[in-house]
Amino acid sequence: MSGLDAGPSTEVCVIGGGxxxxALALRLARLGHEVYLVERHAFPRPQVGEALTPGVWPQLEVLGVAEAVRSEGFLPAREALVRWEDTTARPVRARMGADGLLVDRGRFDALLLAAAASAGVRVLQPATARRPERTAGGWVVPLLHEGRETRLRARFLADAGGRSGCLGGRKVPVSAPTLALHGYWRGERRQGPETRVVAGPDGWSWGAHLPDGTFSAMAFVDPALLRERGVGRRSLEPLYRELMDGSGLLEAWTAPRLVGGVRARDATCYRDEVPIEEDCIKVGEASFSIDPLSSSGVQKALQTALSGAVAVHTLLVRPGNAAAALRFYREDQRDSVARHAAWAAGYYGEHRAHADRPFWKRRAARSPMPSPPEPPPLPQDALAHRRWRLASDAVLVDTPCIVGDVIELRGALSHPRLARPVAWLDGVELASLVESLREGLTLPQLAAAWARRVPWRQGVSILGWLYRQGLLTEVTPSGSR
Ligand SMILES: Cc1cc2nc3c(=O)[nH]c(=O)nc-3n(C[C@H](O)[C@H](O)[C@H](O)COP(=O)(O)OP(=O)(O)OC[C@H]3O[C@@H](n4cnc5c(N)ncnc54)[C@H](O)[C@@H]3O)c2cc1C
Structure with missing residues (x-):
């Protein structure tokens, strides 16, 4: 390191301005931390991941950039034409009330980075971070900035460098190897604004019109297909054109023509084995990557940043809660990856036309886990006479939860029917309520016992939820059933 510029010191260094x-830098700056962000490229720079799911809107609100994104002239993503199970295309609308978005990622990412700078983040750009070194006094990040080698010292380091990351560490694959072949198209006339998704014998294709008037079109295949065809990185175009022609995706244009070259990108899903330690964190695709099938990579990346910011803030200001913060972030990553992998496998399993082809066999789950049976409808006289208590297999477990701006351990209700322990319901902490459920009480008695903690109506609605989840057991004179 000798001979290098001494460089600045900071509390937190974030590497990567995607x-x-x-989002992580912005949230940490708002929580009062001193943050530097290092980004390799001048913005706007091209990036894949142009289709954003409606779930990004609440995140953009939290970050305070929703209005700026609305005014940026991006395209609403209202409907997709999906040819998936068989050869019939069907229209699919976004499930949530709000539309998704088709963005120019160069401009979208620049807008978020500018918001971080306005929140007080010091942005070094273009600046490339080399492999950071952990020292007794914190991190030393060697940088190439404005043609000079320098270094940045930081107490805490965040790797937000995307797929390539900068901290290293083992990435465990959680899907079959997948390659995306990608190009942009223009034509004479647009044939409908819909996003298009089409399943084919050796993979699936996605295409959407973008704000700049181009049509982004990708084919997702096994890398083995390229090897079988003897296709190298420099000779991708004939195979890409063949896949596009076979998919019918380019019917989105009359007279489509490819503009620019064809690129191949790794789209394999993975999970980093160590997403957080006491002095560093990995967020976004540095932590894990999900199947592009859901078009929710950016939403997930923002989610890791928002929950990551609380974990980092906790580590910095409440070292006594460090174990809870580390557990919270690790469990969040593990759950997100598992849930998404199960969803993707189920969705691949819905494809029938080429289900016996290797691409589909490698990805599809044919027998989803059976869901537990629904409890019978609430008996008519349940409210008045019958007595209920908490099911014997429902327990309170210490679970790391976000409380305000930090992570704390709280008692949460755990039961085999619940996907994860639940600490709060409708803003009410369950631990204090379920104590009254140890003995058998009628529902009016319970609502009365809870009256000091929750309004009557809310109490009844929480009881209804507990019943529907199968967490209430009726107490009969001879015991419980
Ligand atoms: C083929 C494909 C299609 C996809 N389609 C979608 C989609 O339709 N919708 C969707 O939501 N998601 C999609 N995704 C996923 C989406 O692209 C990612 O989830 C998202 O970009 C991750 O954001 P990030 O901030 O973690 O990383 P990135 O967006 O990759 O940003 C990382 C940043 O770090 C910088 N950087 C890296 N290393 C260094 C360094 N050493 N020094 C300084 N800077 C550095 C890079 O320049 C970059 O700007 C797709 C992914 C693929 C592969």
């Missing part, structure tokens, strides 16, 4: 890095 959605995850900007």
């Amino acid at each position: 959605p995850a890095g900007s």
Whole structure:
């Protein structure tokens, strides 16, 4: 390190100015931390991941950039034409009330980074971070900035460098190897604004019109297909054109023509084995990557940044809660990856036309886990006479939860029917309520016992939820059933 510029010192250094890095830096600056962000490229720079799911809107609100994104002239994503199970295309609308978005990622990412800078983040750009070194006094990050080698010292380091990351560490694959072949198209006339998703014998294709008037089109295949065809990185175009022609995706244009070259990108899903330690965190695709099938990579990246910011803030200001913060972030990553992998496998399993082809066999789950049976409808006289108590297999477990701006251990209700322990319901902490459920009480008695903690109506609605989840057991004179 000798001979290098001494460089600045900071509390937190974030490497990478994609959605995850900007969102993390912005939240930490708002929580009062001194933050530097290092981004390799001048913005706007091209990036894949142009279709954003409606779930990004609440995140953009939290970050305070929703209005700026609305005014940026991006395109609403209202409907997709999906040819998936068989050869019939069907229209699919976004499930949530709000539309998704089709963005220019160069401009979208620049907007988020500018918001971080306005929140007080010091942005070094273009600046490339080399492999950071952990020292007794914190991190030393060697940088190439404005043609000079320098270094940045930081107490805490965040890797938001995307797939390549900068901290290293083992990435465990959680899907079959997948390659995306990608190009942009223009034509004479647009044939409908819909996003298009089409399943084919050796993979699936996605295409959407973008704000700049181009049509982004990708084919997702096994890398083995390229090897079988003897296709190298420099000779991708004939195979890409063949896949596009076979998919019918380019019917989105009359007279489509490819503009620019064809690129191949790794789209394999993975999970980093160590997403957080006491002095560093990985957010966005540095932590894990999900199947592009859901078009929710950016939403997930923002989610890791928002929950990551609380974990980092806790580590910095409440070292006594460090174990809870580390557990919270690790469990969040593990759950997100598992849930998404199960969803993707189920969705691949819905494809029938080429289900016996290797691409589909490698990805599809044919027998989803059976869901537990629904409890019978609430008996008519349940409210008045019958007595209920908490099911014997429902327990309170210490669970790391976000409380305000930090992570704390709280008692949460755990039961085999619940996907994860539940600490709060409708803003009410369950631990204090379920104590009254140890003995058998009628529902009016319970609502009365809870009256000091929750309004009557809310109490009844929480009881209804507990019943529907199968967490209430009726107490009969001879015991419980
Ligand atoms: C083929 C494909 C299609 C996809 N389609 C979608 C989609 O439709 N919708 C969707 O939501 N998601 C999609 N995704 C996923 C989406 O692209 C990512 O989830 C998202 O970009 C992750 O954001 P990030 O901030 O973690 O990383 P990135 O967006 O990759 O940003 C990382 C940043 O770090 C910088 N950086 C890296 N290393 C260094 C360094 N050493 N020094 C300084 N800077 C550095 C890079 O320049 C970059 O700007 C797709 C992914 C693929 C592969």
